[in-house]
Amino acid sequence: MLKELYIENLAVIARAAIPFDTKLNVFTGETGAGKSILIHGINAVLGQRVTKDLVRTGCDRAVITALFTDLSDATRQVLDDLGISYEEDGITLTREILADGGSVARINQRTATVSALREIGSTLITIHGQHDNQILLEPERHLHILDAFGGDTSRLADYQDSFRELQSLARRLGTLRKAEQNQEQRMQYLRTLVRDVGALELASGEDAELEAEYQVLLHGKQIAQSMQNALALLNEPEAGLEQLQTAEEQLQDGAVLYPAMGTLAERMTAVRIETEDIASELSDLLDGLDLDGARFAQVSARRDAIAALKRRYQCDAEELLQKYEAAVQELQSYSSAAEEIRGLTEQKSALLQVVTEKAKALSNYRATLAKQFVQRVGQELAFLDMPQVQLAVQFTPGKLTMHGMETAEFLISANAGEPPKPIAKIASGGELSRMMLALKAVVGDRDEIPTMIFDEIDTGVSGRAAQKIGIKLRQIGSMRQVLCVTHLSQIAVMAEHHLLIEKRTVQNRTETSVTVLDFAGRVREIARIMGGENPSRLMLETAEAELRSAMQKP
Structure with a gap:
């Protein structure tokens, strides 16, 4: 949670060190005193967009540093993922805004990226302002709120494990099928090579043997004549x-x-x-010389067929055999991939059925949960003087996603008899703030983010409704750290930690200071809120009574 905020040269704030309590903290002060500047400062250290206009006039930079302690598991996980060390379960986030444009981010005094600040900041604080209730205005967040309300995430976790497995199978199948498409041309070439060479039944060394036989058959008559002449000379009696x-x-x-x-x-x-041996062998060769024309035609045809394949595949006969063997093996590997695709397709089909059944079970659970959620939020809204506002949860079936097979959107009916409509279309700023307060009261003990800021949640309310908002803020503050900017005494009296924001003139320059009020200071400030500047003794007594009464409430 936020332990301390240090601000230097931010707009009208020259220098301020602001401590915070672990429960409900309120900021009060006159309109224009600079309460919104504090929100800008917190936004800056959370990695949000800043402009050079925030730098105090005449200064070269503004510096905002926030100390956070009691880090949540989510925060520690982000820090670990980013490789950022932290000690004693605390970190400091710093943002320097330069007067000439740009900014510098630091985490634990070490330079960091603004995106890192933003990623860490999203686990530390949520800000709910009159125009910034994004959770309510973004339907994609509503399903998460509903699941958080249920508390038991075992069904969702079980479904998500199966869905991730399904995604992994689908990715593997996609990769194999893409490879299969890219390999089709290659496979066609290999099939042709295997068919051509396999049809010849070519043997190793056959090409050379065939060529030798071809030459003998081609020049057979000349060879036979040479043999006969040599044999005749050897057998001639005189020579x-x-x-x-x-x-x-x-x-x-x-x-x-x-x-x-x-x-x-x-x-x-x-x-x-x-x-004598030569003559004998020569005689045998001559007797065995086959000059059959049919054999010559057969050898010529096979020789030509082998030569054609050698030209086509641009290699000799031995390389042709090697290519054939390699092609057979490669085709077998493709066959294995095809078999894997068939197997994975069957697995995917079976797993899809399992995931679908789990998604249906999750949907049924959420439907039951939605009834309880609507009832609980309705009770909170009634407590906050909004009994006419009725909440409904609309489920829209869709494709399977990591979050299930449906989306959810919160709808409200502002008046009896009116059909419920999307919150963004009909809720005012004040209604949004109170609705967010009601949601936080329902799911606050299960919220992972330790600090919540409500900026002017009291807009458009007064009297009893304001008192109930104060009670509800204190209730949430018992579960989470709460910071609230308010103009109402009914809310201010409920705080465990009260900070006064004042504007004053120092050496002809306007400065804003932030002061932690003691009991007497709180009495004076609450009396001012009730009755204006220079409150009467009666107003001071009333303020003290209200404050003491609030302090006694649980």
Whole structure:
């Protein structure tokens, strides 16, 4: 909650250090004394928009620093998310407004962004002014108020867990389906490659073997003629194997008489044996040479088919086989993705049914809750002298969202017999303030934001209604810190902490001061509110009586 606010050179406030109580704090003072400046200062440290016009004339900057203590879980979570350290469960937020435009934000004396101030500030304070009751004017906030009234958020939490799971499934499906669309062209290419290469049943090394056979078949007659001619020469009696044998015998005979010829005789023997082997193999090759034209046509056709695929896919035969294997594996992976899509689609369908049933159960709970809520708020409005105002909750079915399957909007009927209409269309500023007060009285003990500011909630009311507003503010103050700017004594007397805002002239310049009033000071200020400047003794006695009476009320 807000422990202290320090202001320097903000409009007519030269310097002020303002302490706050944990319960109901009221600001009073004459019209134009500068009460609205305090709200501007608080807005500044909450990260709201500021202008250089707020800087006191003749100064280069205005400085506003707020000390917050007893941080809520929500505030600590935001600080942790932002990586901001805090000690002793407290933080300071500072905003400097520069006279030449722009501003500087600090958290615990360290420079920060204005957006960080705003994010943290949203967990610290809510401001409800005559023209700033945004919660009531924004229907998207109404469902949250209703759920907060119920207190038991287990149904909503259970539904949201299932809804997040459904969202996760939907995102995964969306990613896979998008990838599937992008991969269709790729898959078509792979299918064609697998079909083309698979149809050939190409074997590793076949291309080289086929090319060799093709060349043999292409030049078969020339090869056969060469074989026949060589074989004829080898088998010819005068120049063939018989001559080699005769030479071998002569060398062997000579070696008997001249041993040096023995080596030559051995070599000649080897030549003869090798030549006989050549002749034998040559004969076998010639016998096995197949010059069938049908086989040549078959080999030519297959060779051309392989060559065509090599040109199409711009690679050799071995690379073609590698591409084929890779394409088969890639297509299998796509098949797995398709199987995953089918599986996830079935899961999504089943989970959608579960989420829908949970949303219906949540809707039924909210319908029951709305009746209790309307009754409770109606009682509070009647207490605040607005018995003619009737609240209704209108549910509008819609698609599944994180908050359920419907939206909710608060409608009011300002007069008996009139149909309820949206609050923004018929409620006045004073009515909005009192309606917000009624809502806070109903859900205040469950509100996560520790500090509430009501700016001129007394607009358009007086007498008994004002007294009841004061009682209700004190009641809310027992659950949450409340700051209230008021012009009514009936509200001022209910405060546990009373601050007076005064305008005065110091060295020919207007300055606004903020003073914490003691009991005597409160009596004088309440008497002034009741009867104007220079209150009579009777008015002072009346003010004291009213103050003492209020202090005795629980």
